[in-house]
Structures are given as structure tokens and as C-alpha cells.
Amino acid sequence: MDFQVVVLAGGASKNLIPLVSKEVPKPLLPVANRPVLSYVLELLEQSNLKDLIVVVEGQDAAVRVGGWISGAYVGRLRVEVAAVPEDVGTAGALRAIAHRLTAKDIMVVSGDLVSDVPPGAVAAAHRRHDAVVTAMLCSAPVSGPSESGSSGGKDKTKKPGRYNIIGLDPTKQFLLYIATGAELEKDIRMQKSILRAVGQMEIRADLMDAHLYAFKRSVLQEVLDQKDTFQSLRQDVLPYLVRSQLKSEVLLNGAPQAEENGNEKVNPLKNQVMLSQILANVSTPSFHELYGLGTNGSTRRTHKCCVYIASNSKYCMRLNSIQAFSDVNRDVIGEASHLSGYSFSAQNNIIHPSAGLGSKTTVGPHCMLGEGSQMGDKCSVKRSVIGRHCRIGSNVKVANSVIMNHVTIADGCSIQGSVICSNVQLQERVVLKDCQVGAGFVVTAGSECKGEALAKKEK
Amino acid sequence: MGVQRKGANRVAEDPEELTRVPLQAILLADSFATKFRPITLERPKVLLPLVNVPMINYTLAWLESAGVEEVIVFCCAHSKQVIDYLKSSEWFSHPNFSVTTIESHNSISAGDALRVIYERNVINGDFVLISGDTVSNMSLTQVLKEHKERKKKDSNAVMTMVIRRSKPSPITRQSRLGTDELFMAIDPNTKQLLYYEDKADYSKGVICLDKLLLTDNPSISLHNDAQDCYIDICSPEVLSLFTDNFDYQHLRRHFVKALLVDDIMGYKIFTHEIHSSYAARIDNFRSYDTISKDIIQRWTYPFVPDVKFFGNSATKLERQGMYRASEVVQSRSAEIGPFTVIGNGTKIESNTKISNSVVGEGCTIGSNVSIEGSYIWDNVIIEDDCKIMHAIVCDGVVMKSGAVLEPGVVLSFKVVIGQQFVVPSYSKVSLHPQPIKQDSDEELEYADDSSGVVEILSITSTLEGSKEAMTSQLLEKQSWPTYELGTGGVGYVWSVCEGSHEEEWRHSIAPIPADKLAEAMQTTDDDLVLLTHDGSVLPTAGELKPDYNDSDDDVNEDSRGDSFETEAEATFLRAVHENIEEGSAILELNTLRMSCTKSCADAAGVIFYSMMKLSLETPHSSPSELFNNAMNVITQWQKLLKSFLTDIDDQIEVILKFEEMCLESAMEFSPLFSQILWLLYDKEIIQEDAILKWDDEKKDADDLDKVFVKKSEEFIKWLREAPEEEDEEVGED
Numbered sequence A: 001m002d003f004q005v006v007v008l009a010g011g012a013s014k015n016l017i018p019l020v021s022k023e024v025p026k027p028l029l030p031v032a033n034r035p036v037l038s039y040v041l042e043l044l045e046q047s048n049l050k051d052l053i054v055v056v057e058g059q060d061a062a063v064r065v066g067g068w069i070s071g072a073y074v075g076r077l078r079v080e081v082a083a084v085p086e087d088v089g090t091a092g093a094l095r096a097i098a099h100r101l102t103a104k105d106i107m108v109v110s111g112d113l114v115s116d117v118p119p120g121a122v123a124a125a126h127r128r129h130d131a132v133v134t135a136m137l138c139s140a141p142v143s144g145p146s147e148s149g150s151s152g153g154k155d156k157t158k159k160p161g162r163y164n165i166i167g168l169d170p171t172k173q174f175l176l177y178i179a180t181g182a183e184l185e186k187d188i189r190m191q192k193s194i195l196r197a198v199g200q201m202e203i204r205a206d207l208m209d210a211h212l213y214a215f216k217r218s219v220l221q222e223v224l225d226q227k228d229t230f231q232s233l234r235q236d237v238l239p240y241l242v243r244s245q246l247k248s249e250v251l252l253n254g255a256p257q258a259e260e261n262g263n264e265k266v267n268p269l270k271n272q273v274m275l276s277q278i279l280a281n282v283s284t285p286s287f288h289e290l291y292g293l294g295t296n297g298s299t300r301r302t303h304k305c306c307v308y309i310a311s312n313s314k315y316c317m318r319l320n321s322i323q324a325f326s327d328v329n330r331d332v333i334g335e336a337s338h339l340s341g342y343s344f345s346a347q348n349n350i351i352h353p354s355a356g357l358g359s360k361t362t363v364g365p366h367c368m369l370g371e372g373s374q375m376g377d378k379c380s381v382k383r384s385v386i387g388r389h390c391r392i393g394s395n396v397k398v399a400n401s402v403i404m405n406h407v408t409i410a411d412g413c414s415i416q417g418s419v420i421c422s423n424v425q426l427q428e429r430v431v432l433k434d435c436q437v438g439a440g441f442v443v444t445a446g447s448e449c450k451g452e453a454l455a456k457k458e459k
Numbered sequence B: 001m002g003v004q005r006k007g008a009n010r011v012a013e014d015p016e017e018l019t020r021v022p023l024q025a026i027l028l029a030d031s032f033a034t035k036f037r038p039i040t041l042e043r044p045k046v047l048l049p050l051v052n053v054p055m056i057n058y059t060l061a062w063l064e065s066a067g068v069e070e071v072i073v074f075c076c077a078h079s080k081q082v083i084d085y086l087k088s089s090e091w092f093s094h095p096n097f098s099v100t101t102i103e104s105h106n107s108i109s110a111g112d113a114l115r116v117i118y119e120r121n122v123i124n125g126d127f128v129l130i131s132g133d134t135v136s137n138m139s140l141t142q143v144l145k146e147h148k149e150r151k152k153k154d155s156n157a158v159m160t161m162v163i164r165r166s167k168p169s170p171i172t173r174q175s176r177l178g179t180d181e182l183f184m185a186i187d188p189n190t191k192q193l194l195y196y197e198d199k200a201d202y203s204k205g206v207i208c209l210d211k212l213l214l215t216d217n218p219s220i221s222l223h224n225d226a227q228d229c230y231i232d233i234c235s236p237e238v239l240s241l242f243t244d245n246f247d248y249q250h251l252r253r254h255f256v257k258a259l260l261v262d263d264i265m266g267y268k269i270f271t272h273e274i275h276s277s278y279a280a281r282i283d284n285f286r287s288y289d290t291i292s293k294d295i296i297q298r299w300t301y302p303f304v305p306d307v308k309f310f311g312n313s314a315t316k317l318e319r320q321g322m323y324r325a326s327e328v329v330q331s332r333s334a335e336i337g338p339f340t341v342i343g344n345g346t347k348i349e350s351n352t353k354i355s356n357s358v359v360g361e362g363c364t365i366g367s368n369v370s371i372e373g374s375y376i377w378d379n380v381i382i383e384d385d386c387k388i389m390h391a392i393v394c395d396g397v398v399m400k401s402g403a404v405l406e407p408g409v410v411l412s413f414k415v416v417i418g419q420q421f422v423v424p425s426y427s428k429v430s431l432h433p434q435p436i437k438q439d440s441d442e443e444l445e446y447a448d449d450s451s452g453v454v455e456i457l458s459i460t461s462t463l464e465g466s467k468e469a470m471t472s473q474l475l476e477k478q479s480w481p482t483y484e485l486g487t488g489g490v491g492y493v494w495s496v497c498e499g500s501h502e503e504e505w506r507h508s509i510a511p512i513p514a515d516k517l518a519e520a521m522q523t524t525d526d527d528l529v530l531l532t533h534d535g536s537v538l539p540t541a542g543e544l545k546p547d548y549n550d551s552d553d554d555v556n557e558d559s560r561g562d563s564f565e566t567e568a569e570a571t572f573l574r575a576v577h578e579n580i581e582e583g584s585a586i587l588e589l590n591t592l593r594m595s596c597t598k599s600c601a602d603a604a605g606v607i608f609y610s611m612m613k614l615s616l617e618t619p620h621s622s623p624s625e626l627f628n629n630a631m632n633v634i635t636q637w638q639k640l641l642k643s644f645l646t647d648i649d650d651q652i653e654v655i656l657k658f659e660e661m662c663l664e665s666a667m668e669f670s671p672l673f674s675q676i677l678w679l680l681y682d683k684e685i686i687q688e689d690a691i692l693k694w695d696d697e698k699k700d701a702d703d704l705d706k707v708f709v710k711k712s713e714e715f716i717k718w719l720r721e722a723p724e725e726e727d728e729e730v731g732e733d
Helices: A036-046 A059-073 A089-096 A119-129 A181-185 A192-198 A217-226 A233-243 A268-280 A287-293 A322-333 B002-009 B055-065 B079-088 B110-120 B141-153 B172-177 B211-216 B237-244 B251-261 B285-296 B441-446 B457-465 B467-476 B514-536 B557-577 B582-595 B600-617 B623-643 B648-663 B667-682 B688-698 B703-711 B713-732
Strands: A003-010 A051-057 A078-084 A105-110 A113-115 A133-139 A164-168 A175-180 A188-191 A200-204 A207-216 A305-309 A316-318 A380-382 A397-399 A414-416 A431-433 A448-450 B024-028 B070-075 B098-103 B127-131 B134-136 B157-165 B183-186 B193-197 B206-209 B219-223 B226-234 B268-274 B279-281 B315-318 B322-325 B340-342 B353-355 B370-372 B387-389 B428-430 B492-494
Touching (some): A036 A051, A036 A059, A036 A105, A036 A113, A051 A059, A059 A078, A078 A089, A089 A217, A113 A207, A113 A322, A119 A133, A119 A305, A133 A175, A133 A233, A133 A316, A164 A181, A164 A207, A175 A188, A175 A192, A175 A233, A188 A192, A188 A200, A188 B211, A192 A200, A192 B206, A207 A233, A217 A233, A233 A305, B024 B055, B024 B110, B055 B070, B055 B079, B055 B127, B055 B134, B070 B110, B098 B110, B110 B237, B110 B251, B134 B285, B141 B226, B141 B268, B157 B237, B157 B251, B157 B279, B193 B206, B193 B251, B206 B211, B206 B219, B226 B237, B237 B251, B340 B353, B557 B582, B557 B623, B582 B600, B600 B623, B600 B667, B623 B667, B648 B667, B667 B688, B667 B703, B667 B713, B688 B703, B703 B713
Parallel strands (some): A003 A051, A051 A078, A133 A305, A414 A431, B070 B098, B157 B268, B353 B370, B370 B387
Antiparallel strands (some): A105 A207, A113 A316, A164 A175, A188 B206, B134 B279, B157 B226, B315 B322
């Protein structure tokens, strides 16, 4: 398949402080004891998309990610790791690696996507309609919006969060409108012209842009070149393409055509071809083609923006906030356990054979205990992930939490809804609720924290 | 009807069924619009023949067949004619179907009508609200059931609107029914109507949906392809709502929209989509044409010419959709084409061709006549060699031999067209003179803007009263100017009102001219241009999109003036900084000027102001440098400035503006006043006449105002002497 994949892996994402650090950039954050990036890479591998460019923000992070990939995927994927400066935005990152893009179509996927939606299906939808962009949409996650931060997994609002407002045609194949970010807070402003062309539009607030796109390369490069203020694919490039789809400003097929102030020259040949296509084609032409024909023989330039809507049964989540980090970890060992790639025991949990449990210690379902971790007596673990080589004392309660590698937890601690990064030390009787503890931090004995982010001061 | 009978037979488990009230309908026998003028000056719209049957019969026959038991006919304009007609017809004597009338003379809108009906206290339950110009064959069973069920669950569901899907093409609506395009937002699950916009305001290319809509409904479907059938199932609350809100006039524009935005009372409107049945409303001449054709082509079955319902005579359907009444006298050589209806007692002579038309009863059509796509009502006399294309010809019209009607003509009752006379396209001819346009606020409010003509009901009713007198008076007046309708012509040609001229083609029965069609398409395009342009100034990541200006539509004239000044200045500065060509800068400024309805003088003043401001802002250390700056700017942009100086007054405006600047905003210029004035003169931007006139004007002003006149005294003096010099020079040559 002539598809090149760009994985935008990110770097030291600000949203995820204190979870990310120099040692652990965002792509390497563990989800069920595997780097989050591995989920995307394996998903792509399953769809036979093996020609990848992984874009990492920051040189150091790139080296780390590159090192991990070459170790883990040698011989399986053709991966190039490219470093881009921080804060260039997703569009900026693509601009920086534009010279490496050669294939006809480019798939751009965010490195923090944890999903089982086949990217191949998105690619196929893209090719089928000869679209300039195809975006994957999935149902918006049910937990509260990411802003609610560290409110914990329990008190999630029942209402789906609003991530996007999306306008679709009646066949649900074309993207007619998209609002993201700050636009969500305002009234919806819909172009009448597109509504006229399509007749009926469905506006949905329960879908989310999953940040997996297929672009026509020529178009993507052109837009990136011409609109140098565009920083984000999600907020600038995609809305721009959607907005201009009936008044296309991009050159399709790379063939340069004379631009004449909006009055495109009639191309009789193309028009005829189009007409005959429509007449001959068994399937009804899309509204783009009808609109493009115009009334009096003049053709209008249009381009298609398509969507692939993942079915509700599929899992799709982006790890772009601390809340999402907890949610994804919980889901991967819980309801979306097929994603983890592990085989679960009869108790519906995974305990590495080398892990040791003290007497009267229980590990509930939907839990994971990594290699070489040791637990003392009378501990209880519920719906949590515990990494490798952790030392956990006695009478420790862990619920709804993620504990990374080499963490030492002394006796009598209670950890709820928290994230404990690698090499953290919790002394006796520490009580944490809805906290994040940054790498290498030491929590002194007897502290009680609620909803706090604890981290070492940056030098 | 069937449903209710069933309900009555059922065991009394449902108390509501026990206290069952007969299904009622309110039929508004007045459209409260002026689109059928001048015909409606003489006959109410509901009595106009639609394929040789008065419109109201279609509505009543449908209501009867749909199980309505009691119809309340609300008559307003020409109420006597409507009541007389109903009395003479069989509607009053129909079993199981009672027709009562309510007469009102001072109602000027549907809102008033409903208020009158509320006062009469005749409505006891849910009712069907329609106007007397509706043609439909839909069954009401389903929609009534849905309405009742919803009402049981939610007492706020007061109304159910019937909508129908039309083809999704930007111009279908226009080409079919001649109505404005309609945008609706509907909840796909509950079918609740969330947004309704029927006035296509072309200046706005966007629809603005309240963000709160989506918080309540995860998905909304937005329709441009739906057609409002104007058939509403209403709960009795609707009437009291109209009474409570005495300012509601128009059913859609006021009532529906008000309910949609009002979230205090929480009333809800729902929609019901019909798929296979027919429903449409005759709103204007174009829909008259379309619906007539639909009837002939049997979409409205059983309400078609050859099926006997009330008020039509026996006609026979022949091949190719040709209907002919039994007693038609037709010459052997006359050709009657497809989809044509010929009424009883009509005579057609040799070599006449009629196609796609309706001819009424008792018409006499001469030889060699061609009639295409037209509607000829009863007792019309058309002499030899006439040509009629896409026209409406009312009762009793006489067309003398060789007369021609171009597409879109409407001839009202008893008009006479002279020999060989060609009536130009879209003309409306009536025996009644055109009413003088009055613009009382109240009437303007509800009058349809697009029709351009303001309905004046008081006039209509007085006209009705004195109709006979007037007609006779008119007939007495024998001397009709021949230039209006040819020799022997009788009637007034109505002039098209200012502004509605371009609208004429929208509502006429003539096919839409190709250029208008292209134009209509162009408008849709233009919206797009506007938006893409908008889109190109996109926010960068994270940056908020600034609110568009058009959200505050109610900016008053003053603030618009300010915005013109700032905009014009910005345009000019952009031209300077981005090296835009003078030509395009002029174009841009002119467009701006037009859109703000400013005069050239205003524009010139602003441009001059911005030029001076620019030279002031260019770094300078001494007055002479400032002068140099000004000179450079003026030299560079003189053409731009000149293009807005059409006459001397504009030039004076520039001088006054300059004066004002020197006094207030840019004192630095005051020592340079006369120098710059000279410069402007030298560059031929300002002519000496203007300067002299300015001087003259200032003569009587107080001293304070004369500061600058004094400063340029020498220059003016020189000017006053100069002409002689020039003359001398000329003389010497």
C-alpha cells in the first residue's frame, strides 16, 4: 500500500507533568507496563502499514524513543525517528519532515492513541473517495472532560464530554463541519452554501476526532507551505480543508492550474469526463461532484473531506492528559483488555510469575503486577497496574492507581486513584488520594495528600 | 375519522377517548399577503380557480377526507365573497362535516385571526391549522396520533408541523415553489424542531445555532431540503399563546421563532415528515403554476380533474395527461398538446395550439392562437393570432386579435388588450389602479418584505365595497391611453415597485431566465467566497477566533458610520503597506463606500484624513520634513483621492476636513495649511473654484473659523487674480 505513516509521538507534553520527565518522554509512558507508543505501532503493523516516521519533540527524547524502537521493533517495522524542536505544533512537525514524505497518501497518527480501530479501514475509506483528507472519528469517551484533571476515575460525569462538533452528510461518509477547542464554547456557525449543496446535515456532539488522519500528500504539503501560520493539524489544517471543500484552493493531482481570482477556467475535457463518469457510474455521484458541475457548464473545484467513524464497540482513547492516563491504564487491563496483548489469568488479572505475594495479600480482577515485584502481607490491590521490580510492604492498599517501575512502598500505605512514577519512595503510612507523584520523589512518612501533584523541583 | 370511530368503539379504558371532541380545523381563508395582486383586489385568493376549481375546495375536500369533522373558515378580505361562495356550494349541507365561518374585517395577519377565533371560544381540542390555499392528500391519522402521544407525555408539545422532503439542490425550492429557502434544525430522534429560518438573507452566509442546542441533544440534523407544508396540528394552547402575545402576527416568523428561542415557557414544536403523500401551499404565482401541474399530473390524487370532488365538472382524461370537459367545441385542425385541461363550453377554432395549459369554462379562442404554459380562466375571449406564453389570464379578459403576452404576464379580471399589442414580460394589468404605497409601521411589520408591495387591508375592503361603483366608473371612462394596452385596451399596467423588480422573476409563473438562474447559483457561490475569505484569516493554534461583526446586526446608523471611517482608513493603509495597485484600492474603497451607503464626499474626506495621518506618522523632525512627507503621500495617491472627488462639493469637503484636522487631531499641520492647500491645487486635486467657494462660504463665519482662511489669504488672493493672467496668456497665444 502506497501509504507513509507519520506518528506524531510528542515529547515532554506539558499536560502530563509530572508524569513525564527527561527519562520518560510521553511516548514511553507505560500503559499496562508497555510504552504507549507501542500500541500505535502494533496497530499499524496489524494493518500492514510498516513504513513509519516517528516524530519526537526534542533531541533527547528522540534518542530515547529511537533507542527503544530499534530494540523492540527491529526487523518488524521500517521506522525512522525524526526529532523536531519543541512547541512547533503538529503542523510544524509535519513541515519539518515534509521533505521525507514521498508516498501518494500520508497517514498521520498521534502517538498517544490507544485503539483497536484498524487504520487500514481509514486508509481504504480515504482511497475509495479519493479524498484530500480522511479523519477517524470515534465516540467521545464517557469520562469527564480532560480539564477535570485529577478528579479521579470514580466520580466521572455520566454525560459524554464535548470534544468536537461534527457535521456529517446523511451517508455519514463526508465531513462537512468541524469545530474544535475554543469554538465549542460558541454558537455553531454553519455555512449555508454547503448545506445547500448537501441538503441535509447531521450535527453530532458525541463524536471525537481521534487524531488519525489520512492526507493526500500533495495537498498536505501545499497547505503546509502556503498557510505558514497553521500550527495544528487538528485546529487549523483540518478545519481549513473542511471549510474550503466546495471552493477548493488546493491543487488536486499536483497538476498546476492557472488561478484566476476564483473564476476557474472551464476545463471542457475534465467536465466531459466528469459528466460521463456520472452518467456511466452505477453509484450516485456524491454531492461534491454534483456541486462541482455547477449549472452552466462551469466546473467548480471541490475536494472531499471524508470520515471514518469507528463503531461503538471499538476502543479509542488518546492519552493526552493525566486523567486519560489513568483511564487508559484502567481500561487496558479492564474492559479493553484485548489491547494489552497479555493473557489474563482465571482471576482476570495478570501476575508475572516472578512476582511475589505475601500471605493474605489479594490482587483483584483487572489488576496487573509486573516482573519481579514483591508484595508484603495483607495487601490489597484493586483495578491497578503495578510495574516491574517494585517493593511493597505489608498492609498496603492500592486501588484505581498506576504504579510504575522500581517504586518502593513502605508498610501501611494507602493509594487511591493516583499515579506513582518510577523510583518513587513512599514511606510508612502515606495516604494518597488522587495524587500524582513525579519520578524519584520521596513522600515522607505519615503524609496525607489529596488531589496533589508531587514532584521534585526542576533544576 | 376512522381512528376516532375505533376509539369510540373501544371499551372505555382511556378517559380521553370518552370525552372525545370532534376533530376541528381552522382554515384561514386569507393569506394575509399580497403576492397575488392585482387579482386579489377583486377576488379572494381562496376562490381563485386552480385547474378550474376554486382553491378552497381542494383544502375542504382534503380536510373532509382526512377525517376532520368541523371546519372553521376564517374570512377576512372579501369575506362576503367567500361566505357567499360557501353558501352556494354544497359544503354547508354536508353530513358529518360542518363548515362554519367567522368573519372579521380588521384582522391584518394570521395572528389577529387566531386571536379573534380564541375570543369566540369555538375550539375545544387539538385542531388542524391551515390556510385555504393548501393542496394535499396526506392522511392525518399518523400525525394526529403522534401529536396526541407527545402531548400526553409532555404538555409543552403544543404544535406539530408537517414537512416534506424536496430535492437537495440549491435552487430547487426557487424553481419549484418560488418560496424562500428554509433552514431547519431537527432533533433526529424526537423530531423536535430546534431552529427555523425561512428568510434567506443572502448577506449572511452562515447559520448560527445556539451552542446550548447541542448540550441537550447529542445530535441534530440540519435540513435545507425540507419544505414546510404549512399544515400544523396545534393544541388549544396555541390560541391562548397568540392572545397572550399580542405582537405575534406571522405564524412562522413570529410564533414559531418566538417559541423556539423562548426557554422560559419551554413550549416545543415538533415536525412530522411525510414521504409519499402530497402537500403544498400556493404561496405565489410560481407555486400556483407548479401545483397546477402537479394536479394535472395526478400527484394529488384523488383531487384531480377527472375525479369528482366538490365543485368540479366532469372531465375526461385522455392520453398524455389531456383533460377535456364534455362540451368542448374544438376545430379539427386545433392541436391540444399534453398536460392540458380544457373547461366546459369552450370553443377552440382552427390551427390553434394549446399545450401545458389550463383553459377554463366558456372561453372563446380564435384561430391561429398559440397558448403555452398558461392559465386561462373562465369566459375569456381570445381573438385570432394571439400568442400567450406562461401567463395568467383572469375571467372576462378580452384579447384583441394579434395581441401577445410575454412570459410572466398577469391579466386581472375584464382587462382588454388592444390589437397587435405586446404586453411585456412580468406586467400586471388590472382595471384597478395600483394602490398607493403607504408605509404605516404596523403594516410594514408583517408585510412580506420580498413582495415589496404593502398590503393595505383597509383599502382592500373599501375597494370591495365600492367595487361595483368603481368598475362602472372605470368603464364609463372610455379614453384609455393607447400606449398602455394598445388601441381599445382597457386596464392599468401596474408599475413594479422599487426594489421588487428583481424579485419579479422569482414569483412569476414564467420559467426562470437562464441568467437569473446563474445569478442564483452565483449567490450561493458568493457566500462561499466570503466564507473562505473569512477562513483564510484563520486563528493560529489556540488563538480564539474573534467574533464576527455580523453578530450584532442591530448596529445603528451612527456606529456604522464610524465603522466606515475606520474600515476605509484601514483599507487605505493596507493599500499603502502592501503596495496594492491604485485601481484595486479604488475599487475596494468604492465597494466599501457603497456598502455603507456613504457619499463620495465622505469617502474623500476619510481618505484625505488617512493620507494626512500617514504623513504625520512617518518620522519627521521639522515642519518642512512633514510637508515633504505629505507631498510624497499626496503625490503617490493623488489618483485615488481624485477618483472620489466628483465635484466641487467633494473638494470643499476635503478642505473642511483638513481644517478640522488642523484644529483638532493634527495640530502640527496648522502652520503648513496654506502650503498643503497650494500643493493640492498644484496637483489638480482641488480646483480653484472649490477654494474660492470655500473662501466665500467662510466669509460670514466668526473669526475663530476664519483662522485658516486668513492663513491662506495670500494664496486665495493670488488665485483670484490668476485667472486673468491665464486669460491673458490665452489671449497672447
